[in-house]
Amino acid sequence: MNEAPPASSGHVSPPADHADKSRTLVQRIADLRAWLFLAALVVGFEIWSRTAFGGTFIFNPFNITSIAIFAVAPLLLATGQTFVIISGGIDLSMGFIMGLAAVVAAHVINWAAPTMGEPMAVLFGTLVAVAIAMIPGFVNGLLVSRLRVPPFIGTLGMFGVARGVAFLLAGGTTVPVKNGFFAALGNGRFLGIPWIVIITALFVLVMHYILSQTRFGQHNYAIGANEQAARRAGIDIKRHLLRLYILSGICAGLAGVLYAARFTAGAAQAGEPLLLDSVAAVVIGGASLFGGSGTIFGTVAGALVIAVIQYGLVFINVEPFWQFISVGVVIIISVLIDQAQRRISGGRQSE
Amino acid sequence: MSDQPLLETRHLSKNFGPVQALSDLSMHVNAGEVVALAGDNGAGKTTLIKAISGVYRPSSGQVLLKGREVSFSSPQEARESGIETIYQDLALADNLSIGANIFLGREPMTKKFGFLPVLDRKKMADAARSTMALLDFHVNRLDAPVSNFSGGQRQAVAIGRAVYWNAQVLIMDEPTAALGVPEQRKVISLIHQLKAQGRGVIFISHNLQDIFAVSDRIVVLRRGVMAGERRISDTSHDEVVKLMVGG
Numbered sequence: 001m002n003e004a005p006p007a008s009s010g011h012v013s014p015p016a017d018h019a020d021k022s023r024t025l026v027q028r029i030a031d032l033r034a035w036l037f038l039a040a041l042v043v044g045f046e047i048w049s050r051t052a053f054g055g056t057f058i059f060n061p062f063n064i065t066s067i068a069i070f071a072v073a074p075l076l077l078a079t080g081q082t083f084v085i086i087s088g089g090i091d092l093s094m095g096f097i098m099g100l101a102a103v104v105a106a107h108v109i110n111w112a113a114p115t116m117g118e119p120m121a122v123l124f125g126t127l128v129a130v131a132i133a134m135i136p137g138f139v140n141g142l143l144v145s146r147l148r149v150p151p152f153i154g155t156l157g158m159f160g161v162a163r164g165v166a167f168l169l170a171g172g173t174t175v176p177v178k179n180g181f182f183a184a185l186g187n188g189r190f191l192g193i194p195w196i197v198i199i200t201a202l203f204v205l206v207m208h209y210i211l212s213q214t215r216f217g218q219h220n221y222a223i224g225a226n227e228q229a230a231r232r233a234g235i236d237i238k239r240h241l242l243r244l245y246i247l248s249g250i251c252a253g254l255a256g257v258l259y260a261a262r263f264t265a266g267a268a269q270a271g272e273p274l275l276l277d278s279v280a281a282v283v284i285g286g287a288s289l290f291g292g293s294g295t296i297f298g299t300v301a302g303a304l305v306i307a308v309i310q311y312g313l314v315f316i317n318v319e320p321f322w323q324f325i326s327v328g329v330v331i332i333i334s335v336l337i338d339q340a341q342r343r344i345s346g347g348r349q350s351e
Numbered sequence: 352m353s354d355q356p357l358l359e360t361r362h363l364s365k366n367f368g369p370v371q372a373l374s375d376l377s378m379h380v381n382a383g384e385v386v387a388l389a390g391d392n393g394a395g396k397t398t399l400i401k402a403i404s405g406v407y408r409p410s411s412g413q414v415l416l417k418g419r420e421v422s423f424s425s426p427q428e429a430r431e432s433g434i435e436t437i438y439q440d441l442a443l444a445d446n447l448s449i450g451a452n453i454f455l456g457r458e459p460m461t462k463k464f465g466f467l468p469v470l471d472r473k474k475m476a477d478a479a480r481s482t483m484a485l486l487d488f489h490v491n492r493l494d495a496p497v498s499n500f501s502g503g504q505r506q507a508v509a510i511g512r513a514v515y516w517n518a519q520v521l522i523m524d525e526p527t528a529a530l531g532v533p534e535q536r537k538v539i540s541l542i543h544q545l546k547a548q549g550r551g552v553i554f555i556s557h558n559l560q561d562i563f564a565v566s567d568r569i570v571v572l573r574r575g576v577m578a579g580e581r582r583i584s585d586t587s588h589d590e591v592v593k594l595m596v597g598g
Contacts (some may be wrong), residue, residue, distance in 0.1 A: 211469055213463075213468075213469040214470065215458050215470070218447070218451060218455075219442065219456075219468060221445060221447060222446075222455055225444040226442070226443065226445060228442065228445045229442040229455070230444065230455070231443050232442040233442065233456035233457075235455070235456045291467055292444075292445070308509070347433075
């Protein structure tokens with residue numbers, strides 16, 4: 001055996017922890033792969049930009065803000081999705097919950113502005129939209145936790161319901177918002193940084209705190225790894241899952257409000273193309289779709305990777321369809337790295 | 352040692368509809384004693400430990416802890432009273448550290464910057480280190496997920512959790528079944544240490560060698576009834592097998 005301390009004879013001592021230090025280095029690198037991807041992409045676009053146009057890509061503040069604004073909505077969806085995926089589930093309804101929230105925010109802000117004044121109407125509309133977004137989240141939570149519907153199916157049903165309700169409320173069209181304060185929130189800046197980026201950054205920090213520093217976050221990891229162990233440890237899984245899907249609804253609701261602010265209009269299809277981007281961001285960020293692993297900062301990197309690819313390819317004037325191919329390739333590479341890492345570190349996902 | 356047993360069952364019965372899984376079973380475990388529970392599949396071993404640990408309510412009979420009758424409606428209640436069950440499939444969250452597993456479901460919190468509640472990882476790591484040292488298991492990577500450890504080490508973590516929460520009675524269901532031979536030896540040595548700490552252990556196993564290596568007494572069940580009870584020093588493999596299969 002290893003260099004287990006020579007215990008008194010006749011007594012077999014459990015060996016000291018003999019985990020290999022070099023493994024942790026490989027793991028660290030694999031954990032940071034999304035950031036490495038991001039760095040490689042930025043360097044690649046920078047080189048291309050300098051050779052092709054003789055101009056800088058990343059040192060141009062306009063590009064940076066554009067990418068950040070681009071990443072806002074997918075990132076908000078992806079933070080909620082990170083929690084859900086770590087728990088071993090998935091939330092397919094987020095995109096249309098976002099659309100629903102955008103439509104509700106537009107209607108309520110328009111309706112409330114004459115009586116409350118513009119700023120209060122925006123606050124009120126935001127609260128109502130996020131509260132409405134919690135309802136489909138609540139139903140998702142009930143389906144998954146109490147009725148034991150698989151998350152994929154339950155949230156797929158809610159995908160349809162939220163979509164239909166959003167289009168009905170919007171009357172099949174987009175709902176313009178006439179509110180100067182809301183438009184300033186969606187397009188204005190503070191110290192050169194767009195307000196919606198600041199709001200998103202603060203929200204992401206709060207979500208990071210919840211995932212990494214609270215019991216809720218800790219239980220989320222435990223449930224994703226071994227639900228039975230979590231139950232035996234006395235964790236109330238039903239209550240946890242209910243709150244989890246409500247949280248996911250809140251993320252989608254906030255994304256919808258910020259979308260409505262940016263475009264000064266609510267659209268039911270606002271989040272439609274973003275759902276799969278959100279799942280992709282989580283996976284590129286290092287989470288496992290089997291549950292039990294993932295971080296918010298990894299997801300931030302994953303969302304930025306997607307945004308940089310999408311914006312960068314437009315910037316260097318490549319046909320937009322290459323975006324799909326590039327994002328797809330990055331997802332596949334990311335999953336391959338994940339699996340290689342598990343093999344190296346002797347993970348037990350095949351148990 | 353006082354003459355009062357740590358854990359005692361009196362005339363314990365459990366039926367599932369017409370099926371009598373356990374009938375009129377009386378046994379006890381003293382402090383610092385390891386009692387093996389043996390019997391063929393379906394003999395009622397699992398029913399007995401589930402009736403003791405709060406998973407099932409007994410149909411009739413009593414469970415006494417330190418002489419006082421107890422009735423648990425859930426495994427949590429049993430655990431809070433100091434009866435911990437360690438299942439063979441290891442109730443650990445593989446992705447969490449030893450400390451996080453020890454505290455799973457009852458994580459300690461502390462305040463950062465004086466106001467922000469955060470998980471007290473230092474306390475969890477300290478508890479992991481001291482508890483594992485108590486089991487003669489020395490770890491230097493307290494932040495590593497338990498999936499990095501071997502089967503025997505993970506078994507030690509499960510036992511460590513019970514020890515940390517000061518379980519007086521540990522029920523171990525086939526703790527060596529999934530392990531290789533060297534690892535089995537280590538688990539046996541862990542059980543010796545639990546015994547030396549004055550805890551009571553109920554040890555279920557199919558492996559007579561393990562039973563003879565670690566137990567003080569053996570209780571043999573057959574078809575839900577007590578087939579015999581022997582001191583290990585007074586019995587032999589052959590006799591135990593005869594009790595198990597009957598005849």
